[in-house]
Amino acid sequence: MSTLPVIAAVDGSDDSLIALDWAFEAALTRDAQLSVVHVQQYPAWARPDALPVGRPEPEDDTVLNLARRYLEGRDKRPPIAYHALEGAVGTLSALGATAQLLVLGSRGRGGFASLLLGSTGLAAARDAECPVVVVPKPGRPVHEGAVPVGPGPRVVVGLQVDSPDEATLSFAFAEAARRGARLQAVAAYTWPLHLWTTATAQILPPDEDQDAVEAETRSLAEGFLAPHRARHPEVRAEAVVAPGDAAGQLVAASRHAALVVVGRHRRRLLAPARMMGSVTQAVLLHAASPVAVVPPASAEE
Numbered sequence: 001m002s003t004l005p006v007i008a009a010v011d012g013s014d015d016s017l018i019a020l021d022w023a024f025e026a027a028l029t030r031d032a033q034l035s036v037v038h039v040q041q042y043p044a045w046a047r048p049d050a051l052p053v054g055r056p057e058p059e060d061d062t063v064l065n066l067a068r069r070y071l072e073g074r075d076k077r078p079p080i081a082y083h084a085l086e087g088a089v090g091t092l093s094a095l096g097a098t099a100q101l102l103v104l105g106s107r108g109r110g111g112f113a114s115l116l117l118g119s120t121g122l123a124a125a126r127d128a129e130c131p132v133v134v135v136p137k138p139g140r141p142v143h144e145g146a147v148p149v150g151p152g153p154r155v156v157v158g159l160q161v162d163s164p165d166e167a168t169l170s171f172a173f174a175e176a177a178r179r180g181a182r183l184q185a186v187a188a189y190t191w192p193l194h195l196w197t198t199a200t201a202q203i204l205p206p207d208e209d210q211d212a213v214e215a216e217t218r219s220l221a222e223g224f225l226a227p228h229r230a231r232h233p234e235v236r237a238e239a240v241v242a243p244g245d246a247a248g249q250l251v252a253a254s255r256h257a258a259l260v261v262v263g264r265h266r267r268r269l270l271a272p273a274r275m276m277g278s279v280t281q282a283v284l285l286h287a288a289s290p291v292a293v294v295p296p297a298s299a300e301e
Helices: 014-030 062-071 089-096 113-127 166-177 210-231 246-253 278-286
Strands: 006-009 035-039 080-087 101-105 132-135 155-157 182-189 196-197 202-204 239-242 260-264 291-294
Touching: 006 014, 006 089, 006 132, 014 035, 014 101, 014 132, 014 166, 035 062, 035 089, 062 080, 062 113, 080 089, 089 101, 089 113, 101 113, 113 132, 113 278, 155 166, 155 246, 166 182, 166 210, 166 260, 166 291, 182 210, 182 246, 210 239, 246 278, 260 278, 278 291
Parallel strands: 006 035, 006 101, 035 080, 101 132, 155 182, 155 260, 182 239, 260 291
Antiparallel strands: 132 291, 196 202
């Protein structure tokens, strides 16, 4: 069994129970322990000496008791542990140092998607040291896009050909292998290209034609996929190259997908803090499927 558990964050909301279902199955497929965690949050500005002394006991936590009842009666179960914690927003993110996955719902008891995701979900996806999976409520509507949906389980991964993330691709291939799913690597390219000239204050048409840009994007994508295909010959992987906004293509591809995998920004010299890219944030807010946000490998950070 893996030494690192799958952590499911619960808060008593229906959305967190949906995420608990996802984490339960993930722990089974990974032969890992499932750790069910309830963090009683206090404001970041609160003084520690003004807070109640002592950590709550798991047996006295009504949210954890709800989770226990929810998981009762399931025949095949991973080992399960329950933990009651208290702390600020960063407490949940810090748990990523001791987990292989951190799983949470897209909305909490407040009911406002952008509010919870802006505080708890986005903070965890931005800061946790392990991949973070955000599970939306089923039935979220998304528009159709250029990515073919097709029958059967699919794992979708975003591929930036100008800045490929090996950790993200590795996670996506491994997840597809566990699920017996095919993998779609979505590489979006900007079109039409517009060049601004200050000499005439005009927007000029691009020098290259669209077919050439698409062919170059596809060639780069296939090259980045090649070593992962060699490591996972059982995974049927395809590069899906499409014009337009990367976030829009990934959100459209999330329709009926088992999982969408996106990367987190690497740290940069002039911006050493961890960051969340705009594409990743848009996918978290709008995708119809669960979304895994994968941090860069430690050497890359």
